[in-house]
Amino acid sequence: MVNTIYLDNSATTKPLNEVMQAFMAVNEQYYANPASIHAMGVEANDLLMRAREQVADILQTEAKNVLFTSGGTESNNAAIFGIARSNTHIGKHILTTEIEHPSVLETMKQLEKEGYDVEYLRVDRNGVISLDELRTKIRKETILVSIMHVNNEMGTIQPIKEAAKMIHEMSRAAFHVDAVQSFGKLAISFKEEGPDCISISGHKIHGFKGSGVLAFRKPVRWQPFALGGGQEFGMRSGTVAVPQAVALAKAARLAVETMNERANKYRQWHDEIRAQLDGYGEAVHVLSTPQGAAHIMSFSVRDLKGEVIINAMQKRGVIVSTSSACSSKQTKTSHVVEALHLDEHYKKGVIRISFGAHNTIEDIEKFKQVLAEVMLELKGENK
Amino acid sequence: MIWKEILIRYGELSTKGRNKMDFIRRLRENIRHAFADLGQLHIRTERDRMFIAIEDEAQMQTLITGLPKIFGIQSFSPVAACEKEMESMKKLAITIMETFKDEQHTFKVEVKRTDKTFPLESHAIQREIGGYVLPQFQNLSVKVKKPDIELRVEVRHDATYMMAQVIPGAGGMPVGSNGKSLLMLSGGIDSPVAGYLMMKRGVRLEAIHFFSPPYTSQNSLEKVKVLANELTKFGASIRLHVIPFTEIQVLIKEKVPSNVSMTTTRRMMLKVADQVREEIGALAIVTGESLGQVASQTLESLTAINAVTNTPILRPLISTDKLEIIDKAEKIGTYETSIQPFEDCCTIFTPASPKTKPKLEKVEHYESFSDFDELIERAVKNREVYIFPKKEEQQQDKFADLL
Numbered sequence: 001m002v003n004t005i006y007l008d009n010s011a012t013t014k015p016l017n018e019v020m021q022a023f024m025a026v027n028e029q030y031y032a033n034p035a036s037i038h039a040m041g042v043e044a045n046d047l048l049m050r051a052r053e054q055v056a057d058i059l060q061t062e063a064k065n066v067l068f069t070s071g072g073t074e075s076n077n078a079a080i081f082g083i084a085r086s087n088t089h090i091g092k093h094i095l096t097t098e099i100e101h102p103s104v105l106e107t108m109k110q111l112e113k114e115g116y117d118v119e120y121l122r123v124d125r126n127g128v129i130s131l132d133e134l135r136t137k138i139r140k141e142t143i144l145v146s147i148m149h150v151n152n153e154m155g156t157i158q159p160i161k162e163a164a165k166m167i168h169e170m171s172r173a174a175f176h177v178d179a180v181q182s183f184g185k186l187a188i189s190f191k192e193e194g195p196d197c198i199s200i201s202g203h204k205i206h207g208f209k210g211s212g213v214l215a216f217r218k219p220v221r222w223q224p225f226a227l228g229g230g231q232e233f234g235m236r237s238g239t240v241a242v243p244q245a246v247a248l249a250k251a252a253r254l255a256v257e258t259m260n261e262r263a264n265k266y267r268q269w270h271d272e273i274r275a276q277l278d279g280y281g282e283a284v285h286v287l288s289t290p291q292g293a294a295h296i297m298s299f300s301v302r303d304l305k306g307e308v309i310i311n312a313m314q315k316r317g318v319i320v321s322t323s324s325a326c327s328s329k330q331t332k333t334s335h336v337v338e339a340l341h342l343d344e345h346y347k348k349g350v351i352r353i354s355f356g357a358h359n360t361i362e363d364i365e366k367f368k369q370v371l372a373e374v375m376l377e378l379k380g381e382n383k
Numbered sequence: 384m385i386w387k388e389i390l391i392r393y394g395e396l397s398t399k400g401r402n403k404m405d406f407i408r409r410l411r412e413n414i415r416h417a418f419a420d421l422g423q424l425h426i427r428t429e430r431d432r433m434f435i436a437i438e439d440e441a442q443m444q445t446l447i448t449g450l451p452k453i454f455g456i457q458s459f460s461p462v463a464a465c466e467k468e469m470e471s472m473k474k475l476a477i478t479i480m481e482t483f484k485d486e487q488h489t490f491k492v493e494v495k496r497t498d499k500t501f502p503l504e505s506h507a508i509q510r511e512i513g514g515y516v517l518p519q520f521q522n523l524s525v526k527v528k529k530p531d532i533e534l535r536v537e538v539r540h541d542a543t544y545m546m547a548q549v550i551p552g553a554g555g556m557p558v559g560s561n562g563k564s565l566l567m568l569s570g571g572i573d574s575p576v577a578g579y580l581m582m583k584r585g586v587r588l589e590a591i592h593f594f595s596p597p598y599t600s601q602n603s604l605e606k607v608k609v610l611a612n613e614l615t616k617f618g619a620s621i622r623l624h625v626i627p628f629t630e631i632q633v634l635i636k637e638k639v640p641s642n643v644s645m646t647t648t649r650r651m652m653l654k655v656a657d658q659v660r661e662e663i664g665a666l667a668i669v670t671g672e673s674l675g676q677v678a679s680q681t682l683e684s685l686t687a688i689n690a691v692t693n694t695p696i697l698r699p700l701i702s703t704d705k706l707e708i709i710d711k712a713e714k715i716g717t718y719e720t721s722i723q724p725f726e727d728c729c730t731i732f733t734p735a736s737p738k739t740k741p742k743l744e745k746v747e748h749y750e751s752f753s754d755f756d757e758l759i760e761r762a763v764k765n766r767e768v769y770i771f772p773k774k775e776e777q778q779q780d781k782f783a784d785l786l
Contacts, residue, residue, distance in 0.1 A: 022785045037724055042602055050782050064719070246785050253786065 005363045008321045009204075009356030010152055010181060010296055016206040016357065019251045023208065026243040034240055035231060048242050051249035058256050059198060059215050060189040067232045068245040071212035072180040072201030073103035076146075078214055078225055078236070079176045079197050080107045083144045084116060086223040090172055091141020097121040097129050097158070099336045100148050104178055108146075121147075123339050126289045127156035135166060142173040149182035153323040153336040153352060155288045155296030157186065164194035174220055180204055184255030185263065185295050190217040200252070202244065206357055207251030211244035258357065266294035266355045269364045273297055273353070276368055280375060285346045287337075295355045298323060300337075300346040304378060309351055312374045318367050323350040385478055386443050387464035389450070390546065391433040394457040394554045407433070409585075410455040410557040413618045417453055421445060434462075447550065453618045454583050455560070456552030464542045467501060472508075472543050473515045476534060479547050480516055480523070489526035492516070496538045512536060556585030558619040563587040564667040564697060565660040567652065568623070570607045570727045573671030573700055575614060575717040576708050580699040581669050582617050589663055590614075590621055591656050593628040595731060603725035608769060613717050615772040623769045624659050628652075631758045632732060638753045641734040646741045647750055648732070649679050649688040651759065657692045658763045667695040673708065674701050683740040690743055 006014070015023075026047070032040035034048045049063060056063045069075045084094060096108055098120040108118045119137055121129045129147065138145070145167050147158050160177055167175045177195040179188050184205040188198065195217065202211030214236075216222075228237030270288075277284050277299050287298045301309055306322040313320055323334045333347045353367065393407070407428050414435070415424060425436035437443045443461065450459055463479060465471040476492075492513040494505040503511070516534070517523055523532075537544040566578040568590040578588055592607045604625065611623045631651050639647045656668050672680045679688065689696060700708055712718035 025785055037600070037602060039602065047782050047785065050786055054786055250786050 003317050005318045005366050007353040007355065007367060008319050010352065010354035011321055012203045012209060013206045013356045014358055015208055016251065016254060018254065019207055019247050022250045023243045023247040026246045030242060034242055035229065044242050048240060048245055051246045054249040055213055055252055058252055060191040061215055061217055064233060065216040065218065067214045067236050068240060069212040069214050069236065070210055072199055075199035075212045075214040076103040076178055077107050079199060080104065080144065080146055081225055082222040083174045083176065083220065084111055086221045087143040090143050092116045093139050093141045094118045094144045095121060095137055095142060096146045097123060098339045099123050099127060099151055101152055101178060104146055125340060127151055127154045127340060129158055131159060131162055131166065134163060138167060138170045140171065142171045144176060145173050146176040148178040149188060150186065150293045151336060152181045153334060154298055155292035157293055160195060161193045182293065184259060185293055196220060202248040202251060205251045205255040207248045208244055211248045213248065262357060263294055269355060270294045270297055272364065273368065276371065287350065296352065298350060298352040301349040302345045304349040306349050306351055309349065309374060312378065313370055316370045316373065318370045320351055320353045323352050384440055385463040385475060386437045386461055387544065388437055388462045389435045389446055389459055390462050391459045392457045393431065394455050394552065395556060406557055406560050409560045413453055413557050413559065417449055417618055418446065451550065451552055452616055454553050454555035454585065455557035457554060458549050458551050460546040460549050462544050462546045464544050467538055467543050469511060473512060475545055476512050476516050477519060479534065479545055480520055483532055484520060484522055487522050488531040490523045490532045491525060491527055491530045492534045492536060494536045498538050498540045501538045508536065555583035558582050558585060558617065559587040561585035563589065563665045564669045565656055565665045566590045566669040567656055568592050568607055568610060570603055570610065572712050572718065572721040573673060573708055575610045575721060576711045577669055577671040577699050578614050579617060579715050581697060587619055588621055589624065589665060591624045591626060591659055593626050593652055595629040595632050598629065598731045599726050603727050606720055606723050606725055609720050610717055612771040612773055613720065621771045623771065625767045626655055626762050627765050628762060631755065631762060634753055634758065636732050639749045642736060642738045643741050643746050643749060644732065644734055645679055645737040646684060646687050646746050650691050651755055653688060654691050655759050655762055657694055658759065660694060667697050669697045671700055672698045673703055676705065678737040678739045681739045687741045687743045687746055
């Protein structure tokens with residue numbers, strides 16, 4: 001689509017040219033299997049190690065604690081299953097939140113079937129968990145706490161640092177953070193924020209779909225779930241996708257280098273759009289809070305289905321999404337929206353816009369204008 | 384900048400008698416060598432401690448990260464200084480204690496007043512500083528005997544000095560204080576650890592490696608170079624002698640029955656090593672052998688292999704378990720390199736069932752039909768020598784565009 005303005009970066013981002021070039025170059029020159037012992041394999045392995053070190057530096061851990069995966073879902077699955085299944089000698093109690101991504105929640109459901117005791121922390125109207133509730137729920141037998149850093153639908157930021165401190169003081173549990181939506185937008189590292197395990201995804205930071213990282217603060221008791229040739233220190237077998245890994249390392253570096261500059265821009269856009277939305281009064285309910293992440297803005301139009309608004313905007317060349325792309329094909333209200341205990345009038349019409357590195361101020365101006373038109377057009381249906 | 388110097392406490396040296404000054408001089412030279420990049424360091428030595436003057440924060444950081452690797456240091460402390468005046472002293476005490484504010488600690492102030500003209504006596508200074516610092520830190524509680532942190536204050540003639548942090552050193556003795564030995568470096572896990580342990584006892588090392596192209600690859604040689612380079616981090620340069628060993632190995636394979644070929648291979652290696660040792664003026668040969676680990680490391684095998692020389696063979700790992708060795712290798716940072724999967728000279732012609740109890744007379748008998756000595760001479764003469772530490776940054780640049 002020509003002149004399309006893409007504001008669905010939380011679903012996926014367009015890869016950066018630099019990242020695509022690196023990906024091509026690696027496929028052309030360093031295509032050897034990094035596990036091979038011939039010169040080309042050794043070279044590919046050297047490159048892979050450099051990519052690993054680069055990611056490790058950003059997250060402030062050591063290279064041997066960084067695993068390349070196929071994306072956020074695999075990272076989350078591997079972290080949760082891996083930690084849960086190898087720590088049953090401590091207990092079977094797991095804590096997470098009710099607003100996690102399906103790749104966490106579905107994994108938890110599976111563990112519940114296997115006899116684990118999973119408890120879900122509630123969130124307040126702003127989508128934030130309560131540290132007091134966390135404190136009361138942590139037990140001696142808690143083996144894993146999994147909390148997302150930034151919520152993919154709302155942009156809510158969870159108090160990761162405080163949670164990490166509390167979890168480590170009160171239990172032997174490992175703390176997993178799903179940082180898929182926060183990495184490259186907010187600072188996160190093992191040293192500063194203090195989790196034990198972090199998931200990140202390549203395609204949310206202008207890298208490729210099919211690439212991700214699962215990183216640890218230090219080696220933990222963890223059971224691999226891809227068995228085979230013993231690649232990735234035996235923790236994830238399968239020939240390592242060197243081009244994906246290098247592309248991810250590059251995307252991660254660029255994301256972190258431009259983070260502050262982008263954050264300032266996003267914050268400004270966020271505020272401008274919020275001001276416009278507030279102007280619609282009762283007709284619009286803004287879900288994202290000013291304390292949330294700047295790159296995600298979600299709101300709901302009273303008594304309208306989200307799909308209607310998306311279609312109307314799309315006709316005018318602006319791509320936005322419903323609350324979450326991952327579950328947008330389902331008809332029921334998203335679990336995140338449910339967790340906010342929203343007024344019935346606002347449950348169906350949730351729209352999410354999310355910014356990326358390619359967006360410009362012109363895009364935002366166009367969005368605001370189109371939003372105004374659409375709101376006017378749909379007013380009649382908006383009882 | 385508040386930091387003035389780093390105080391170094393000697394390790395085992397303090398127990399040495401007459402040779403002590405030699406040890407101290409050696410340690411000083413090793414420190415200079417390890418930090419050659421920092422330019423000429425100003426180092427003052429005393430009988431029980433050594434002081435390195437600090438010029439700026441960056442230099443201080445480099446020293447703090449590097450000193451724990453140098454043998455002969457028991458512990459060291461960054462020392463701050465200020466004017467001999469109570470207000471400045473209190474302020475400095477606060478600045479130093481700030482660095483410990485994240486955890487609960489027990490604490491006391493210890494004062495030494497070298498300058499007797501200072502108006503307050505030690506006890507008074509102690510009370511004042513302690514009384515000032517304590518209420519400002521919730522994480523501190525006083526404990527007089529064995530506190531976690533001892534804030535030491537010294538009122539000297541030129542200024543007041545303070546320290547609180549005691550960073551453990553590597554212990555051992557300064558490399559070079561116990562003569563030179565030749566390390567047989569295979570590329571496996573054990574030999575670098577053996578080298579490390581000897582360095583810890585003050586032994587200066589050169590290394591020897593047997594290279595059998597085309598049976599062993601350039602990769603396996605590169606790996607050994609990386610290991611040699613790693614070992615130089617512990618305080619001294621290392622020369623690596625690479626022996627062209629193919630001819631000898633092929634001859635052994637052809638002429639010696641396979642079940643004793645391994646014993647003969649080891650004997651020939653030791654002969655070569657012994658000649659190199661003599662040429663470089665080393666006094667002993669170091670190996671990574673550990674009793675019973677493989678067929679060549681049974682007492683019978685060791686006896687048969689050892690019979691080619693009277694030179695002392697030092698085997699620092701002889702009584703350690705494989706797991707202990709791996710643990711050590713991980714700690715000193717050689718493990719990752721060692722486990723790279725390349726054939727080395729010890730594995731290429733390994734017979735299916737080597738004798739674990741070879742008879743010396745038999746081995747000698749089989750060897751007697753071939754002239755190994757000439758090949759050994761040639762191998763020793765044609766060896767290549769590499770000097771480490773070596774800076775290799777080219778690879779970094781090669782990938783820079785991609786990352």
